[in-house]
Amino acid sequence: MPELPEVETITQELNRKIKGKIIRSVEVKVPKQINLPILEFSRRTIGKKINSVSRRAKLIIIDLEGPDFLLIHLKLTGQLIYETASDRTGRQNFPAKVGPMPGKFTHIIFNFTDGSRLYFNDIRKFGYIKLIKDEEMIKVGNEFGPEPLSKDFDLPKFKEILARYPNRKIKQILMDQAMIAGIGNIYADESCFYAKILPTRIVKTLTDEEVKNLYYGIRKILLASIEKGGTSADTYVRTDGSDGGFVPFLKVYGREGEKCSGCPGKVNKIKLNGRGTHFCLFCQK
Numbered sequence: 097m098p099e100l101p102e103v104e105t106i107t108q109e110l111n112r113k114i115k116g117k118i119i120r121s122v123e124v125k126v127p128k129q130i131n132l133p134i135l136e137f138s139r140r141t142i143g144k145k146i147n148s149v150s151r152r153a154k155l156i157i158i159d160l161e162g163p164d165f166l167l168i169h170l171k172l173t174g175q176l177i178y179e180t181a182s183d184r185t186g187r188q189n190f191p192a193k194v195g196p197m198p199g200k201f202t203h204i205i206f207n208f209t210d211g212s213r214l215y216f217n218d219i220r221k222f223g224y225i226k227l228i229k230d231e232e233m234i235k236v237g238n239e240f241g242p243e244p245l246s247k248d249f250d251l252p253k254f255k256e257i258l259a260r261y262p263n264r265k266i267k268q269i270l271m272d273q274a275m276i277a278g279i280g281n282i283y284a285d286e287s288c289f290y291a292k293i294l295p296t297r298i299v300k301t302l303t304d305e306e307v308k309n310l311y312y313g314i315r316k317i318l319l320a321s322i323e324k325g326g327t328s329a330d331t332y333v334r335t336d337g338s339d340g341g342f343v344p345f346l347k348v349y350g351r352e353g354e355k356c357s358g359c360p361g362k363v364n365k366i367k368l369n370g371r372g373t374h375f376c377l378f379c380q381k
């Protein structure tokens with residue numbers, strides 16, 4: 097599932113590519129992936145200019161001219177692919193993972209007045225595109241904890257968050273969107289490895305040093321991944337269909353059975369609250 101670095105990559109790319117463009121038409125092939133009847137959804141988006149594209153937690157927020165916002169959640173397998181008119185006439189091929197657009201899993205298409213397009217692909221169909229008004233937008237922002245790369249998220253703030261649930265497992269807190277926004281399975285496991293703590297550790301047993309290492313690990317790893325365009329371990333791709341470059345830098349996620357990068361041991365995988373959890377029993381305590 098795309099997490100903060102992947103959604104941030106897409107957001108930055110879309111902000112460069114579609115900001116200022118005007119929506120000419122919308123095609124909705126899977127109506128359950130939008131929140132309104134198709135007619136109303138179309139009526140409120142067609143003719144509207146894109147003011148900006150931003151991110152909150154794992155949500156992509158497209159600010160349209162007027163009071164409406166498009167709120168996009170990619171969930172497990174959502175992709176957003178952008179194509180210019182000349183890409184299409186030049187028969188530019190997207191990487192094999194994406195194939196020709198629109199594809200079998202393209203469920204929503206935004207056509208812009210300059211002939212370019214934004215495709216929403218989603219194999220599992222859990223993702224959504226919601227059209228909401230500005231007053232609902234404020235509520236959406238309040239559902240999440242602080243952005244881990246923002247100034248609000250300093251070490252005292254992290255300690256305060258951890259102190260709320262001293263008996264929970266650390267991974268559970270890291271992934272709880274109401275506590276900290278945008279961290280999922282990949283970056284929770286990687287941050288725990290960085291801090292040399294097991295994802296199953298009970299929060300109140302963490303030493304000050306471990307909490308500090310975890311805090312800096314979270315920020316360092318998220319930034320490093322954004323720098324590489326995110327982690328394409330599953331179906332995540334950038335807006336041109338290419339893979340993010342962070343997979344070679346993962347230490348434990350998706351590496352079960354492989355030799356640990358920090359010791360001669362092997363990376364383990366267990367299920368924790370239904371999620372695959374990766375760690376090294378020797379490097380992490």
Ligand SMILES: [Zn+2]
Nearest residue numbers: 356359376379
């Ligand atoms: Zn190890």
